[in-house]
Amino acid sequence: MSQQDTPKKDHRVKMVLAAVFALAVALFTASAVYAGLTADASGTEQISSGTLSLVLSADAPSLGFSNTFPLMAPGDIDNVAVNVTNNGTLANGGSVSLAVTGDGLNALTNSATEGLTVAVTKCSQAWTFAPGSATCGGSSSLVLATTPVQSLSGGIALASSSLAPGGSVNHLLVSVGLYGTEITHNGVVPPGIQGQTATLTFTFSEAQRAGIVTNQ
Amino acid sequence: MSHPPWPRGRRARTTAASAAVVLLAGILAPDVASAALDHGTARGTEAAASAAWGAAPSPATLTWGLGSAARQTATVANTGGVALTAMTYKVVMSNGLTLSTWSLAACATPWVAGLCNGGTGSAVGGTYRAGTTTTVTSTLVPPVGGSSYLQATASSVPALTVTMTLTITVAGRSQTRTPVVTNR
Secondary structure (H helix, E strand, O other), X not given: OOOOHHHHHHHHHHHHHHHHHHHHHHHHHHHHHHHHHOOOOOOOOOOOOOOOOEXXXXXXXXXXXXXXXXXXXXXXXXXXXXXXEEOOOOOEEEEEEEEEXXXXXXXXXXXXXXXXXXXXXXXXXXXXXXXXXXEEOOXXXXXXEEEEHXXXXXXXXXXXXXXXXXXXXXXXXXXXXXXXXXXXXXXXXXXXXXXXXXXXXXXXXXXXOOOOOOOO | OOOOXXXXXXXXXXXXXXXXXXXXXXXXXXXHHHHHOOEEEEEEEXXXXXXXXXXXXXXXXXXXXXXXXXXXXXXXXXXXXXXEOOEEEEEEEOOOOOXXXXXXXXXXXXXXXXXXXXXXXXXXXXXXXXXXXXXXXXXXXXXXXXXXEEEEEEOOOOOOOEEEEEEEEXXXXXXXXOOOEEEO
16 A cells, blocks of 8 residues: 555545435434424323123022922922122123023923923022021012923023122022922823923023213 | 244245234134123022822722622722822723612722721712712822722622723822922
């Protein structure tokens, strides 16, 4: 390398630095313009969803569901006391409904005139049992009159059964009965309700309350 | 940190489709969950087995004729699994040219020499004549798993054959034991 090349090299370096500086200025200017075009304004809104939670439990001293009543005769009653509790944070839509379905396709559950029936009575406090009877120490009301199981598969609203959220309880006495006038001739059992077995599934359900429009 | 190379060709399309499915599921899942919150439910089950009820006479037909005994007996068995409180007899007497009459009585124990525990038993109806049909209810019933015993007596043995045909009916609600209320 000769001494004469040095000034030329310095000149090229200066030219490159000047170009870089000019480019940097141009980019900075452009970014400033862009920032000006996307100015934001923000706010927050907090939403928490409610819950629906219906809980079924035994209303002591009752054992609750899952029993078997053997050799049921016409007029017999199988009483089960249960608590239906709204453990959710939402009120229900006015009432609790009950659907009853039978797993066996026999006259116990698919006959409109004979077979199993269900009635439900509500008590303001826990039910007490005595041999052959169930007693409500508070105020009681019939929330479902005696109804053939055959008519309950689609569900029916229980009267005065609305539950407030946060643990409100319905003390319900579910009475399963057998209605039968079937006649047996000389010991020959007709095709009907005699000697049959059915398992009933009780489904209590609540619909959420109607939606609310709130202006804030 | 190194990343795996982006797949090419068919593999790339498969990967993209899978990603789309996952994204779609992620978008739809919250909707499904919120729909399920429309209703709260609670379930329980209870089983019931119905009993049978009924009674049957054996034999169901008693016959009188030349040379037969005036007293004839039948056994009534409880064919069901529930106690009875009453049962209804339909007594059909065949036609016959006879002046004979018949009576029917029930006993909780077998008849011995025409007597029910030394007595006459419990009358089932009144007097029966040939060619008649009578329906009568009796409260003397066979116990569950057991029997009661009938004796039909002709006032005189007819020369021609006459039959008494018994049909026993048991109605569910009105002729079975008092209903039981069971608390669980």
